[in-house]
Amino acid sequence: MTDQTPQASTEIPDHSDYWDAESAERYDEASAFMFEPDVLDPAVERLAELAGDGPVLELAIGTGRVAIPLAERGIEVAGIELSAPMVEVLHRKRLGLPVRIGDMATAEAPDDGPAIGAFSLVFVVWNSLGNLRTQDAQVACFANAARHLAPGGRFVVELWIPGIRRFPPGQDAVPFHVGEQHVGFDTYDMTTQQGTSHHYTRQPDGTVRYGSSNFRYAWPGELDLMARLAGLDLEGRWADWHRAPFTNDSESQVSVWRKPSGAR
Structure with missing residues (x-):
């Protein structure tokens, strides 16, 4: 059985909020609408399809809202999460799911999971990219995702469009x-x-x-530039997990970038 002791964390970065023990304990109940089948099932279905037969890495894995259903499908899942209390909640629900405690902009996948460069899919969902509150941290997150991907692997981001x-x-x-x-x-x-x-x-x-929670918003074009800097190519962008067309009126995006097959 996998050791469930959270791996040691570095100090909390100043570009991110931190979910403490109290917040972690009430997270699932306070976010119950995110667990509703009509919200969760399409995301899990699409991510499983994009993963294919390879392992996946979730950035900001939280309490396992998406990771656990993927693992229950037989997909090999690992995660990175800044908050140790959130991971403790996850592990009470699912033993054996490897998670690295650390900053998703820089932390490596856990040692007891697939190797760096072996993942067919890396993803960050439900606006969690915005938890990185500087452009530098978001750029670093794209680079971190890219180095974990196998050639031909995909990086997926679900992010809202600012309502300004x-x-x-x-x-x-x-x-x-x-x-x-x-x-x-x-x-x-x-x-x-x-x-x-x-x-x-x-x-x-x-x-x-x-x-309250703090965030940095980013536009689709800005994300595409971050992806290009990381050596990733835009494969597709939808308004939701049902692949509705992304238009000027879309209030959210699901964007998919791919690591070229010949990339190292």
Whole structure:
């Protein structure tokens, strides 16, 4: 059986938020809508298709929302995750899934998983690339993904399109979810491409909990340039996991870049 002791972490980088033990313990419940079959199943289906017969590496693997269903399909999965408490939650759900505790911009795949340069697929989903809050860190993440890929392997990023087109003059916030139990909105600084997601969640006792997370947004063209710097070629871009066409009105993207077959 794989040793479940998290591998040692370096210090927390200043370009990323950190999910502590309290946040990790309530993550799955607070993010229950992300686990709904109509949200999760298309992503798992498409990633499995892109992986083919090879192993996969998930960056920002979290509590295993996507990685565990892939592993249950018989796909060899490894991960990189900054938060040790998130990995502890994952390992309570799935023993034997190798994860490196570290920064997805620079950390290597875990020693008890496939070798660097052997992965058919590397992916980062649900806007997690934005957790890297500098352009340098995002560029480094693309380079890190590329060095883990086998020739012909793919790097997949799921990322939202910033909602700044909906700003009236003078406004710096836009809602992304309004429901009975949760209200969320993003604030943006368009001079720095920095943003903050604000969450107000109604608790069972009627009180409201506030939480926030910080991010850096990036446009599709900027991501394509990061991929080119890493030696990757754009293979396709869709609006969602169902492969809906990506248009001017799309609010999200699923982008696929490929490492040339002759690359080392």
